[in-house]
Amino acid sequence: MNDIYNIIICGVGGQGIVLSSRILGEAGVKLGFSVRIGETFGAAQRGGSVVSHVRIGIKEKVYSPTILKGKCDLLLGFEPVETLRYIDYLSPQGTIIVNTSPVYPISVLAKREKYPSIDEIINTLKTVAENVLYFDATAIANAIREESKMKVTPINMVILGAATAIDTFPIPASVLKESISEAVPQKYIEPNLKAFEEGREKALKILKLGEVQHLVVFKNS
Numbered sequence: 001m002n003d004i005y006n007i008i009i010c011g012v013g014g015q016g017i018v019l020s021s022r023i024l025g026e027a028g029v030k031l032g033f034s035v036r037i038g039e040t041f042g043a044a045q046r047g048g049s050v051v052s053h054v055r056i057g058i059k060e061k062v063y064s065p066t067i068l069k070g071k072c073d074l075l076l077g078f079e080p081v082e083t084l085r086y087i088d089y090l091s092p093q094g095t096i097i098v099n100t101s102p103v104y105p106i107s108v109l110a111k112r113e114k115y116p117s118i119d120e121i122i123n124t125l126k127t128v129a130e131n132v133l134y135f136d137a138t139a140i141a142n143a144i145r146e147e148s149k150m151k152v153t154p155i156n157m158v159i160l161g162a163a164t165a166i167d168t169f170p171i172p173a174s175v176l177k178e179s180i181s182e183a184v185p186q187k188y189i190e191p192n193l194k195a196f197e198e199g200r201e202k203a204l205k206i207l208k209l210g211e212v213q214h215l216v217v218f219k220n221s
Contacts, residue, residue, distance in 0.1 A: 003059040005170045006067045007163075010051040010086050011078025012103050016156030019183060020076070021052035023160065027171045027179040028056045038065030049082055058170055073168065075129075076159050078137075079103050080121045087128045095131040097162050097203070098122075099155060101138030133162065133206055140198050148191035157192045161199030165207055173200060 007024065009017050021037050028035040034057030040050070055062045072090045077083025077098035090096065100118050107113040125132050137158040145153045157180065164173040177193055184192050 002073060002168075003057070004062055005056045005058060005074070005168075006072045006091075007054040007056070007074045007076065008051060008067060008072045008086055008089055009054065009076045009078070010049070010082045011099075011155075012082060013048050013050050014152075015050070015078040015103075016152065016154070017050045017052055017078060020156040020160055021054050023176065023179045023183050024054045024056075024171065026183065027175045028054075030175055030179065031171065033057055033170070034061040036062045036065040038067075049085070051082075051086065056170055074163065074166065076163060078155055078159060080118060081115065084121060084124060087125060090129055092130075094129055095133070095166055095168070096125055096129045097133045097159060097166075098125065099137035099159060100134050101136050133166075133203060135162075135202055135206065137162070137199060140202065141195055144191050144195045144198070148188070148194075150188055150191055154192050154195035157195035158199035158202075161196035161201075162203035164200050165203035 009020050011017050018039055021039065025035045025037050036055045038053040053065055053067045055065060055067060067089055069089050070091055073094050075083065075086060075090050075094060075096045077096060080098060080100060080102050083096065083098045102115060104115055108115045122132065122134055137155050138153065140158050141153045141155040144150070160176060163169050164171070164176060177196060180192055180196060181189050
């Protein structure tokens, strides 16, 4: 296991990126790790770009919250194109987990720009990362939101659950669930944990279908 585990979470405003980074940070502290978080906000209220750097010192103290390019161990992409923006931060051995459901910017909706196909995005990600896990986290989260009458769609919890399926991920699912339970309103704990579990189960299913040897090949189920 790395002395320091670096995670980048990226997406757009309203997807729960900041909450995700703070849940990861709290979970890391519970385990006695040194944790630093750095957040960058675009026009978050209008669906602008949002990114969080989460650095978890497992065997040494972390001083800087910023992850250098080429040093990210795990890139959590809540939105496909936003994931592309940060692929140069990924280490050669890094892993990408990406939600395949796009959030179209105004320029695309106004037909001033073209949004690339999901196949194009995934293929580009695969040129950079050996390990790419991709699925529609939004569909899973929407179903839970409708069922539980939540006001927000828990895409973030689905992706966090998926992260715990990765062998190198340093935080056990049980500790992350404890931090989630402390971070969300009590009436929404159950649906958030359900989203987490469904994301984890989805990732484990994808991994089972892949060729798991020294290199892990993630395939969509």
